[in-house]
Amino acid sequence: MAMQNRRTFLKDLGVASLATALPLSQLNAKSISTPHKEVNIGLIGVRGMGWANLNSFLKNAGTACVALCDVDSQLLEERAQELETKTGKRPKTFSDHREFLKLKSLHAVIIGTPDHWHCIQMTDACAAGKDVYVEKPIANSIAEANLMVQAARKYNRVVQVGQWQRSDPHWIEALAYLKTGVLGRIRQVKAWADVNYGKGFDVVPDSMPPAGVDYDRWLGPAKKRPFNQNRFHGSFRYFWDYAGGLMTDWGVHMLDMVLAGMDVTTPKSVMAIGGKLAFPDNAAETPDTLTTVYDFGDFSLVWEQFIAMGTSPYLEESGEPGVAFIGEKGILAINRASWKVLPLQEDGKYLTEVLPPRRSYINGLDEHTRNFFECIQSRKDPNCTIEIGRDAALVAHLGNIAYRTGKKLEWDAMQSQISNDAEANSYLSPIYRAPWKLWEG
Numbered sequence: 218m219a220m221q222n223r224r225t226f227l228k229d230l231g232v233a234s235l236a237t238a239l240p241l242s243q244l245n246a247k248s249i250s251t252p253h254k255e256v257n258i259g260l261i262g263v264r265g266m267g268w269a270n271l272n273s274f275l276k277n278a279g280t281a282c283v284a285l286c287d288v289d290s291q292l293l294e295e296r297a298q299e300l301e302t303k304t305g306k307r308p309k310t311f312s313d314h315r316e317f318l319k320l321k322s323l324h325a326v327i328i329g330t331p332d333h334w335h336c337i338q339m340t341d342a343c344a345a346g347k348d349v350y351v352e353k354p355i356a357n358s359i360a361e362a363n364l365m366v367q368a369a370r371k372y373n374r375v376v377q378v379g380q381w382q383r384s385d386p387h388w389i390e391a392l393a394y395l396k397t398g399v400l401g402r403i404r405q406v407k408a409w410a411d412v413n414y415g416k417g418f419d420v421v422p423d424s425m426p427p428a429g430v431d432y433d434r435w436l437g438p439a440k441k442r443p444f445n446q447n448r449f450h451g452s453f454r455y456f457w458d459y460a461g462g463l464m465t466d467w468g469v470h471m472l473d474m475v476l477a478g479m480d481v482t483t484p485k486s487v488m489a490i491g492g493k494l495a496f497p498d499n500a501a502e503t504p505d506t507l508t509t510v511y512d513f514g515d516f517s518l519v520w521e522q523f524i525a526m527g528t529s530p531y532l533e534e535s536g537e538p539g540v541a542f543i544g545e546k547g548i549l550a551i552n553r554a555s556w557k558v559l560p561l562q563e564d565g566k567y568l569t570e571v572l573p574p575r576r577s578y579i580n581g582l583d584e585h586t587r588n589f590f591e592c593i594q595s596r597k598d599p600n601c602t603i604e605i606g607r608d609a610a611l612v613a614h615l616g617n618i619a620y621r622t623g624k625k626l627e628w629d630a631m632q633s634q635i636s637n638d639a640e641a642n643s644y645l646s647p648i649y650r651a652p653w654k655l656w657e658g
């Protein structure tokens with residue numbers, strides 16, 4: 218990306234003439250805060266979402282990508298070349314994130330690796346004095362998520378979690394409407410992901426890793442086992458050693474919006490029913506069908522995941538995963554495409570106004586990476602702090618633990634543990650393969 222100067226930056230935002238007339242300090246828009254210095258960013262995990270995050274971040278004037286790190290050397294080279302073509306500068310390339318983090322010119326790091334790597338790489342990055350944008354779920358266990366909160370605060374780093382709905386005006390406005398109280402008391406919340414992919418996920422034999430892939434480093438702290446294509450790029454998310462299936466993938470995004478809308482952090486209890494009911498013989502370990510029920514005291518939360526048609530109850534306009542808040546006077550339903558209010562009726566009269574669908578109108582990811590960029594400069598907490606990331610990961614992981622144990626679990630938020638089941642507590646913390654160690658503070 219050719220580096221933009223300040224004038225071009227403002228022009229891109231459609232405020233060029235205003236910018237020539239007013240000093241920047243008088244421009245009353247969060248989106249055009251002054252960059253104080255260049256922010257040199259680096260990316261660990263260059264394939265999927267990490268790459269999307271990097272390209273979004275680089276839309277901000279005053280940013281440059283100085284380094285990339287990946288264990289797939291072929292992909293790493295392709296990405297380095299793409300960046301060189303786009304920006305005229307070739308980033309340094311690394312296969313070991315610890316060498317990458319020694320780079321003094323690096324201010325901030327995006328972590329786009331599979332979930333089982335997030336805790337090690339995030340805590341190492343904080344200890345190395347870098348600010349961090351870490352993908353969701355922030356970790357593959359509740360214990361790791363708690364350590365990551367400690368690391369961010371101990372090293373005083375700006376940490377943004379990739380739950381980008383937190384910066385998207387579409388979600389912010391819908392939740393603000395909910396909080397006006399016009400729907401009355403919210404007694405139940407439903408969140409769902411009906412996805413129409415993952416049906417033909419056939420079992421394939423173990424094989425040699427692709428040329429140029431450091432498979433042992435890809436596994437990292439996870440159990441050693443032969444390479445299998447199904448457990449690798451992209452589809453690692455359906456295997457417990459690396460991720461938590463649809464629950465920690467889509468679930469984290471949607472459950473986060475429930476926590477934000479209801480101003481709560483953790484449930485009192487959770488139970489779950491499900492299994493590999495739709496595709497019992499496919500390659501995935503994680504359930505294709507799962508319903509988890511959480512008790513938050515004042516309201517209940519029901520999460521449903523299934524692989525069917527890609528539908529969105531209440532929101533026929535689009536089949537995105539979503540959330541519905543069910544109140545005394547109406548239901549507010551929202552997904553990434555739109556939100557609307559369905560009023561309840563009594564004696565033929567609506568109890569609240571009908572709100573027709575309001576569509577998403579801006580790129581939420583760009584808002585989120587810009588918020589990270591601004592906070593690197595201002596040193597303020599970003600829109601999705603590590604604590605917010607921990608809470609969403611915790612709720613999702615608890616749902617998976619309830620499913621895996623088949624028990625109703627009580628959560629003790631003070632002790633950060635399950636109070637009624639010792640076996641279930643064994644899922645809270647991962648067992649790392651040597652030489653990798655859980656961060657010790």
Ligand SMILES: NC(=O)c1ccc[n+]([C@@H]2O[C@H](COP(=O)([O-])OP(=O)(O)OC[C@H]3O[C@@H](n4cnc5c(N)ncnc54)[C@H](O)[C@@H]3O)[C@@H](O)[C@H]2O)c1
Nearest residue numbers: 262263264265266287288289329330352353379435450451
């Ligand atoms: N926020 C969102 O909307 C969103 C969307 C999709 C994925 N995600 C999250 O992003 C993360 C990555 O998912 P993905 O689908 O992009 O995965 P992916 O498999 O496409 O990419 C992961 C990359 O990390 C690399 N990698 C693995 N171990 C590494 C290591 N030790 N050091 C350096 N690189 C390593 C892999 O080689 C690969 O290039 C997951 O945590 C996922 O939940 C978030």
